[in-house]
Amino acid sequence: MNGSSGDHETLWRGPLLAWSALLALAAISLGSAYLPLGAGNVAVNLVIAVVMAAVLAIFLMDLRNGTTLVRIVASTGLFWMIFMFVLTFSDYLSRG
Amino acid sequence: MSEMTLQYAPTEESVATSYLDEGHTVLSWLLTTDHKRIAILYALSITAFFFIGGVAIGLVRLELISPTGWFMTSDEYNRAFTIHGIIMVWFFLVPSIPATMGNFVLPMMIGAPDVAFPRLNLLSWYLYLIGASFTVYVLLSGGVDTGWTFYPPFSSTYSHSSVVPAAIGVFVVGFSSIATGVNFMATVHLLRAPGMTWFRLPLFAWSMYVVSMVMVLATPVLAMSLLLICAERLFGLPIFDASVGGDPVLFQHLFWFYSHPAVYIMILPAMGVVSEVFACFARRRVFGYAFMVYALLTIGVVGFMVWGHHMFVAGQSPLANLIFSFLSFIVAVPSAIKVFNWTATLYRGQIGFEAPMLYALGFLGLFTIGGLTGLFLASVPIDIAATDSYFVVAHFHTIMVGGTVSAFMAGIHYWWPKVTGRRYHEFAAQLAAIAMFLGFNLTFIPQFIMGWLGMPRRYHFYPDVFQIWHVLSSGGAAMLAVAYLMPLGYLGWSLFNGDRAGDNPWGATGLEWQTPSPPPKRNFLRPPQVTSAPYQYHDIGRAREEVEQAPVEGRGDAR
Ligand SMILES: [Cu+2]
Numbered sequence: 001m002n003g004s005s006g007d008h009e010t011l012w013r014g015p016l017l018a019w020s021a022l023l024a025l026a027a028i029s030l031g032s033a034y035l036p037l038g039a040g041n042v043a044v045n046l047v048i049a050v051v052m053a054a055v056l057a058i059f060l061m062d063l064r065n066g067t068t069l070v071r072i073v074a075s076t077g078l079f080w081m082i083f084m085f086v087l088t089f090s091d092y093l094s095r096g
Numbered sequence: 097m098s099e100m101t102l103q104y105a106p107t108e109e110s111v112a113t114s115y116l117d118e119g120h121t122v123l124s125w126l127l128t129t130d131h132k133r134i135a136i137l138y139a140l141s142i143t144a145f146f147f148i149g150g151v152a153i154g155l156v157r158l159e160l161i162s163p164t165g166w167f168m169t170s171d172e173y174n175r176a177f178t179i180h181g182i183i184m185v186w187f188f189l190v191p192s193i194p195a196t197m198g199n200f201v202l203p204m205m206i207g208a209p210d211v212a213f214p215r216l217n218l219l220s221w222y223l224y225l226i227g228a229s230f231t232v233y234v235l236l237s238g239g240v241d242t243g244w245t246f247y248p249p250f251s252s253t254y255s256h257s258s259v260v261p262a263a264i265g266v267f268v269v270g271f272s273s274i275a276t277g278v279n280f281m282a283t284v285h286l287l288r289a290p291g292m293t294w295f296r297l298p299l300f301a302w303s304m305y306v307v308s309m310v311m312v313l314a315t316p317v318l319a320m321s322l323l324l325i326c327a328e329r330l331f332g333l334p335i336f337d338a339s340v341g342g343d344p345v346l347f348q349h350l351f352w353f354y355s356h357p358a359v360y361i362m363i364l365p366a367m368g369v370v371s372e373v374f375a376c377f378a379r380r381r382v383f384g385y386a387f388m389v390y391a392l393l394t395i396g397v398v399g400f401m402v403w404g405h406h407m408f409v410a411g412q413s414p415l416a417n418l419i420f421s422f423l424s425f426i427v428a429v430p431s432a433i434k435v436f437n438w439t440a441t442l443y444r445g446q447i448g449f450e451a452p453m454l455y456a457l458g459f460l461g462l463f464t465i466g467g468l469t470g471l472f473l474a475s476v477p478i479d480i481a482a483t484d485s486y487f488v489v490a491h492f493h494t495i496m497v498g499g500t501v502s503a504f505m506a507g508i509h510y511w512w513p514k515v516t517g518r519r520y521h522e523f524a525a526q527l528a529a530i531a532m533f534l535g536f537n538l539t540f541i542p543q544f545i546m547g548w549l550g551m552p553r554r555y556h557f558y559p560d561v562f563q564i565w566h567v568l569s570s571g572g573a574a575m576l577a578v579a580y581l582m583p584l585g586y587l588g589w590s591l592f593n594g595d596r597a598g599d600n601p602w603g604a605t606g607l608e609w610q611t612p613s614p615p616p617k618r619n620f621l622r623p624p625q626v627t628s629a630p631y632q633y634h635d636i637g638r639a640r641e642e643v644e645q646a647p648v649e650g651r652g653d654a655r
Contacts (some may be wrong), residue, residue: 058383069285073281076309077313080313080400083400083401084317084353085405087401087403087416087419087420088346088349088353089408090404090413090415090416090419091345091349091404091412091415092413093414094413094415094416095411095413095415096366096413096414
């Protein structure tokens with residue numbers, strides 16, 4: 001609707017690139033599971049997950065071209081994730 | 097994204113053509129992008145599923161008349177109550193008010209010619225149909241027996257029923273509610289008529305806005321947790337399986353992160369409907385409008401932080417139980433504010449007991465009972481005793497059936513003249529409303545009692561002492577069935593034989609009433625201009641009594 005993705009030739013290029021990046025990251029994530037890193041596996045997977053989320057937000061959701069309002073709305077999603085994690089961990093981190 | 101304009105009716109159009117006359121072929125309906133026609137497509141589909149879900153629970157209530165069961169195996173019984181739950185929650189209650197009345201009325205209320213994304217709106221109905229056809233497949237393939245909650249390890253490992261098709265059906269229908277939510281949010285942000293500021297929005301519009309946020313933020317989590325169940329069931333991915341390091345309680349966290357807010361997806365729209373109805377039929381401005389708005393927003397946000405109250409006996413830590421219990425008490429505060437404000441709206445009003453008002457009053461009483469029994473269950477020690485008992489069943493049916501379905505009926509009757517241009521038979525509707533209220537109480541008060549006495553849910557064999565309560569409850573269910581069938585009769589009759597309603601038979605002030613009934617394709621003949629806050633009923637008073645039967649020309653917002 002605005003920004004650089006206006007014309008039809010390039011409309012699909014960004015999302016397609018982002019999608020292939022996500023698939024590649026998924027493959028790396030799968031591959032890394034076979035490396036004997038111990039607790040390191042979890043760390044690697046979390047890093048990959050963060051990169052995936054960033055690719056999603058910046059390119060697939062096109063937040064780099066979004067208006068402030070759209071960015072605020074999108075960031076509420078992040079805020080809600082904080083609810084989810086904090087309260088879920090209130091269970092897991094305090095189990096006897 | 098900030099510049100969006102949709103065309104109103106062409107200015108040269110002077111005679112209103114009703115949206116119903118814009119094509120009479122089946123295709124003109126199936127390919128429509130008119131929000132009003134999509135609302136009707138939705139209304140027909142969810143009504144069909146309401147009665148399918150109703151048949152399922154009818155069989156359950158019939159089976160429960162005898163303490164030893166008499167025509168179902170335990171397996172069949174499990175499948176009957178599961179399909180009732182899945183259909184009623186996802187194929188009736190979640191879309192009920194937003195997809196029908198929200199679709200029809202929201203754009204008109206804010207003075208818009210359509211929703212922001214009309215084709216996405218149609219797509220959402222087709223997504224509903226695709227999800228629904230999976231559910232029909234589940235029915236035909238013998239059903240699913242996990243309960244509507246899909247808890248592992250039963251759903252992921254042990255169940256031999258159609259778990260995956262059922263989960264996919266719910267997964268797909270979730271996208272239809274996300275589409276509706278995105279659409280409504282964009283509509284409220286971008287398509288308000290000149291002068292329609294945020295604090296002039298009718299409370300129904302506010303409730304649609306808040307419920308859209310909840311839909312968009314919560315539904316993806318449901319989609320994800322159901323996909324994980326499918327992944328574990330189909331491919332053995334060890335996510336919830338404790339024997340290989342997974343955690344079955346994690347599913348409950350994810351599932352209820354959606355499904356508690358889903359309670360608000362079901363009840364917030366109902367709150368919006370009754371706010372309109374109380375103001376109109378008490379001829380009063382809604383008491384404490386700003387607080388009503390803040391209460392809706394608070395419920396929408398805090399509703400996301402209470403899900404753990406479903407897991408007090410699931411192995412959740414005592415600290416988490418404490419936190420979730422406390423937060424659940426907090427979320428009762430804005431709900432109570434709303435109940436008090438509705439009551440204050442009625443105070444010294446010129447109250448009329450037309451059917452929409454009867455349904456709305458039923459909502460008020462039953463929502464209060466449902467909310468207060470929810471407080472019992474938010475308390476950890478009481479919940480530990482009452483978990484998985486009929487007390488819980490009665491509690492949430494009081495909110496969802498006593499609350500949401502009552503408000504759904506209130507809205508159907510209130511906007512019926514708007515949608516069809518016809519009057520329904522008032523006395524028949526009043527009878528149905530009273531029968532629904534009495535039938536509801538006869539069904540669920542015995543369930544509160546036997547639940548408190550220890551009758552567990554989801555069993556069809558039970559000790560003889562509970563039989564009297566089950567028989568009473570089944571009698572109430574029969575009465576409810578009659579009360580639900582009655583509107584099909586008199587509303588159907590009204591479609592063809594009802595008196596012409598005029599544009600604004602209730603003398604209501606909402607913008608949706610300041611245009612012909614049924615409305616023209618683009619809703620308004622001229623772009624509306626809003627100059628005042630909603631609910632200016634003081635000026636009009638109970639005008640329709642003074643002019644006898646003559647329909648009152650609505651004044652109010654659009655001047
Ligand atoms: Cu809950």
